[in-house]
Amino acid sequence: MFIGLPDRTQSGSGAKLNLRNRVFQALEQDILNGKYPSGTNLTEKDLCEEFGVSRTPLREALCQLELEGLVECIPNKGAVVLGVSEQDVNDIYAIKLTLEGLAARLAAERITQEELTDLEETLNLTEFYVNKDDLNKILELDSRFHDVICKASKNRPLRSMMGSFHNFIKVARHKSLTNPGRPSLMLEEHRKLLDAISKGDGELASHLAFDHTNRVFNNLRSLNDEAEAE
Amino acid sequence: MFIGLPDRTQSGSGAKLNLRNRVFQALEQDILNGKYPSGTNLTEKDLCEEFGVSRTPLREALCQLELEGLVECIPNKGAVVLGVSEQDVNDIYAIKLTLEGLAARLAAERITQEELTDLEETLNLTEFYVNKDDLNKILELDSRFHDVICKASKNRPLRSMMGSFHNFIKVARHKSLTNPGRPSLMLEEHRKLLDAISKGDGELASHLAFDHTNRVFNNLRSLNDEAEAE
DNA sequence: TGGCGGATTCTTGTATACAACAAATCCAAT
DNA sequence: ATTGGATTTGTTGTATACAAGAATCCGCCA
Numbered sequence A, B: 001m002f003i004g005l006p007d008r009t010q011s012g013s014g015a016k017l018n019l020r021n022r023v024f025q026a027l028e029q030d031i032l033n034g035k036y037p038s039g040t041n042l043t044e045k046d047l048c049e050e051f052g053v054s055r056t057p058l059r060e061a062l063c064q065l066e067l068e069g070l071v072e073c074i075p076n077k078g079a080v081v082l083g084v085s086e087q088d089v090n091d092i093y094a095i096k097l098t099l100e101g102l103a104a105r106l107a108a109e110r111i112t113q114e115e116l117t118d119l120e121e122t123l124n125l126t127e128f129y130v131n132k133d134d135l136n137k138i139l140e141l142d143s144r145f146h147d148v149i150c151k152a153s154k155n156r157p158l159r160s161m162m163g164s165f166h167n168f169i170k171v172a173r174h175k176s177l178t179n180p181g182r183p184s185l186m187l188e189e190h191r192k193l194l195d196a197i198s199k200g201d202g203e204l205a206s207h208l209a210f211d212h213t214n215r216v217f218n219n220l221r222s223l224n225d226e227a228e229a230e
Numbered sequence C: 001t002g003g004c005g006g007a008t009t010c011t012t013g014t015a016t017a018c019a020a021c022a023a024a025t026c027c028a029a030t
Numbered sequence D: 001a002t003t004g005g006a007t008t009t010g011t012t013g014t015a016t017a018c019a020a021g022a023a024t025c026c027g028c029c030a
Helices: A019-032 A044-051 A055-068 A086-110 A113-132 A135-152 A156-168 A170-177 A182-198 A202-229 B019-032 B044-051 B055-068 B086-110 B113-132 B135-152 B156-168 B170-177 B182-198 B202-229
Strands: A071-074 A078-081 B071-074 B078-081
Touching (some): A019 A044, A019 A055, A019 A156, A044 A055, A055 A071, A055 A078, A055 B055, A086 A135, A086 A156, A086 A182, A086 B086, A086 B156, A113 A135, A113 A182, A135 A170, A135 A182, A156 A170, A170 A182, A170 A202, B019 B044, B019 B055, B019 B156, B044 B055, B055 B071, B055 B078, B086 B135, B086 B156, B086 B182, B086 B202, B113 B135, B113 B182, B135 B156, B135 B170, B135 B182, B170 B182, B170 B202, B182 B202
Antiparallel strands (some): A071 A078, B071 B078
16 A cells, blocks of 8 residues: 545546546456455456456556555566555544544635535435435445535545545445444434534534544444454 | 655665656656646657657556646647646645644654654754755655654555655745755754654644644745745 | 638557566476 | 476566547648
């Protein structure tokens, strides 16, 4: 590790269609989803065949993954998967704690009306899917909620860093949501946070965001501890 | 923007000697040092001739710079320099403020004896070069001081992020040091911070680091305001 | 003269070819 | 049988070749 922070903010709609980016995103998700566990040796030839591309775009994708810290390219040897370890997730959460607070504080000061309605809309949708127990949708909306806050902070580096974090710990966040009752609790905490932001109370928003992230993290750790205990 | 965070932590000693990395580092520094201002169109052919390499390693370097946010690659069009704007520097400092605090707190809890002596050694060297008014050396030692703290935090993502920040705002930090009296003030603040860390006082260390970074930032802004006023 | 269209040229995107290095294999000699 | 070394094989690093799109330039026509 670690980490690459491309500007994912605008690539959300229409990903550029050149082979390099397609391979990069696919490989990134493959690694993050555990298809290639840490330590796996990636040979260019195999990946080329799998993706049906030549070595040039594939190598370019590997370069980017190396910068992002997901693989390590050993000269004349090849690429080995580093992935995201549990330690990495813990470390990232330690950072996220403070930065979510910062983002919320800045958002409370700088948010626009459009962004506020966007947040409300997102929470309404979240409530809908919480009732339907659709974890994937909830996760997606959770990402959206936090991204809008980061966007509202008007701090571009902060937003792209947080976006990257969110992507890296996607699996962990999903696991956290499987805890029964967690989704509705998340929704409630988001509501309070939005309230503080809309009132322009940066101090409160910062604390709420910090506590919220902390709860997600603790929830995750308790789940991991359970898993270990078995 | 923004941002790439390769693991610079170990590349300090012997950079890998393949062309891609050499070109990447050279181009990165060229952009950060202002050789290629924002908006510059980078044509692969020209860069190839300049570096004396073929398009393959050059393109790979450009891919990495794109991930880092320093250039934007427009499909079928080429790469344009984004660079680091003054706004970016401000945004980065907003993040740095909280993260330097976090790093110092963690370091206070986890620092080893070796790292402590390393910090002391660094400060002694800094004092030497402050007396000699060698700004480049001071800047280098400043980087080293903060990097050891990040290393002592035992949080790898945090360390590589801070390393990347340090690299990105290198020019700004250098400018800040040109303020007469700033170097010795910096040294004094570093001493206090080291003292707090060595005593294991995380809370104090966190505050000192925050305030220190804040002073650097304010100092920089006042210099920029002066420059604008002219 | 000004604007439109096509051809040319230039640049990027992708694929392949060649070179250098690493590892594995195989043979021989002790 | 084991070890040493040379050869072979395979992989990566780099360079070049080819294809496709963009921009430019020139000439033609209104």
